[in-house]
Amino acid sequence: MSKPKAGLEAVVIALASQCDGACRRDGRGFSRADAQEGARLAALASSGLPWSASDAKRALEMAARHPVQAAALMSGGDEKLQRALAAALREGKLPPLNTVEDAAQKVYSLASVSSGGRNVNFWRMSWIEDLGGFLAALKAISGLRHGQRRIRVVRNKAAEMTMNGARKRTERWEVPFNGTTLPHIVKAARDYGFTLDPAVEAGPDPLVDRLRRYSKACWLREEGSGKKTVKSAVFDLDKADPDFSKAVKEGFKSRFSCSPSDDWNWIIEWGPETKDAVRDLARRFGFAADPAMRD
Numbered sequence: 272m273s274k275p276k277a278g279l280e281a282v283v284i285a286l287a288s289q290c291d292g293a294c295r296r297d298g299r300g301f302s303r304a305d306a307q308e309g310a311r312l313a314a315l316a317s318s319g320l321p322w323s324a325s326d327a328k329r330a331l332e333m334a335a336r337h338p339v340q341a342a343a344l345m346s347g348g349d350e351k352l353q354r355a356l357a358a359a360l361r362e363g364k365l366p367p368l369n370t371v372e373d374a375a376q377k378v379y380s381l382a383s384v385s386s387g388g389r390n391v392n393f394w395r396m397s398w399i400e401d402l403g404g405f406l407a408a409l410k411a412i413s414g415l416r417h418g419q420r421r422i423r424v425v426r427n428k429a430a431e432m433t434m435n436g437a438r439k440r441t442e443r444w445e446v447p448f449n450g451t452t453l454p455h456i457v458k459a460a461r462d463y464g465f466t467l468d469p470a471v472e473a474g475p476d477p478l479v480d481r482l483r484r485y486s487k488a489c490w491l492r493e494e495g496s497g498k499k500t501v502k503s504a505v506f507d508l509d510k511a512d513p514d515f516s517k518a519v520k521e522g523f524k525s526r527f528s529c530s531p532s533d534d535w536n537w538i539i540e541w542g543p544e545t546k547d548a549v550r551d552l553a554r555r556f557g558f559a560a561d562p563a564m565r566d
Contacts (some may be wrong), residue, residue: 278365278366278367278368278369279327279330279331279334279365279366279367279368280316280322280330280367280368280369281316281345282330282334282341282344282345282356282360282365283309283312283313283316283330283333283334284313284316284317284469285341285344285345286300286301286309286313286333286334286337286340286341286344287300287301287309287310287312287313287468287469287470288300288313288469288470288473289340289344300340301333301337302336302337303386305333305336306386307383307386307432307433308329308333308433308434308435309333310383310384310468310470311381311383311432311434311468312326312329312330312333313468313469313470314381314382314383314466314467314468314469315379315466317467317469318466318467320379320466321369322367322369325435326435327366327367328435329435329436330367331363331365331366334360334365335360335361335363337360338356338357338358338360338361339357341356341357341360342354342355342356342357342360378396378397378398379396379397379464379465379466380393380394380395380396380397380399380464380465380466381393381394381396381465381466381468382394382456382459382460382465382466382467382468382471383468383470383471384448384468384470384471385445385448387535388448388475388476388479389447389448389507389535390445390446390447390448391445391446391448391452391456391468391471392430392443392444392445392446393409393443393444393445393446393459393460393465394430394432394441394442394443395441395442395443395444396432396439396441397464399463399464400463400464401463404462404463405459405462405463408455408458408459408462408463409424409444409446409459410424411455412424412446412452412455412456412459415451415452415455416451417447417449417450417451417452417483417484418483418484418485419484419485419486419509420447420449420483420484420485420486420509422446422447422451422452423447424444424445424446425444425445426442426443426444426445427442427443427444427445428442429442430442430443448471448475449475449480449483449484450474450475450480453471453474453475456471457471457472478490478561482507482559482560482561483507484559485558485559486508486509486510487506487507487508487509487512487556487557487558487559488506488507488558488559488560489504489505489506489507489553489558489559489560489561489564490504490505490560490561490563490564491503491504491505491541491561491563491564492504492505492538501540501542502541502542503538503539503540503541504538504539504540504541504549504553504564505535505537505538506519506535506536506537506538506539506552506553506558507535507536508536508537512556514556515537515552515556516529516537518552518555518556519537519539519552522548522552523539523540523545523548526539526540526545527539527540539552541564546564549564550564550565
């Protein structure tokens with residue numbers, strides 16, 4: 272067996288790069304449960320900040336849950352290397368290139384994509400030297416519009432972040448993630464010392480970003496892989512619509528979900544038994560729709 276040359280940091284960055292916030296696909300990159308942690312660790316690694324020993328342990332645990340996918344991303348088509356990487360990840364034998372003790376880790380704040388992909392979260396975990404300037408930058412962003420949608424920046428003084436499996440309470444600003452806000456988000460992160468999630472710089476999914484210029488948008492999302500792939504229709508609204516909510520509940524019974532913890536508003540099963548009704552729902556309520564929904 273050839274010895275894998277990649278460090279664990281590169282694996283985490285590669286997995287994080289596959290995450291699109293579950294906008295158009297799910298089952299690639301980190302799982303939804305690991306997405307926040309994966310974004311944080313990838314941001315540190317890509318910024319050249321070393322992980323703590325606890326970070327490294329957590330990264331290895333998460334990467335071990337995706338050995339085949341990670342190995343395929345890192346092997347460059349070399350099947351022998353792919354097998355070696357997958358085995359190393361399963362066995363917990365792929366170390367990071369650089370680690371430090373917990374007490375020695377640099378304090379940092381973080382800007383990362385939310386698990387549903389709608390927002391970029393600015394997590395205040397360290398001192399912001401020019402807090403007034405940072406707040407002014409966010410206020411300027413809140414005056415923008417993305418098509419029909421007004422940008423609203425939400426401040427949460429008691430948000431919770433998961434760090435190495437433990438809950439940490441900290442301050443957070445939620446900024447809508449779209450093509451209009453993207454350059455301002457990146458600039459604010461760099462100007463005010465936030466470690467930046469690589470997925471932020473990659474930008475939002477182009478189709479979803481275009482659709483979400485309208486106040487109501489819907490698109491198809493894939494979950495799983497291979498024969499286990501399933502599709503659902505995501506309905507995203509700029510604000511609550513009681514009549515639409517009623518129509519979903521009455522028309523789709525157990526075939527929909529709407530979780531308060533999810534960034535998106537409604538998710539409805541997409542298949543032979545539901546697609547005509549889903550299309551009709553989108554038309555009746557004036558949603559900008561994914562072209563693939565016509566197929």
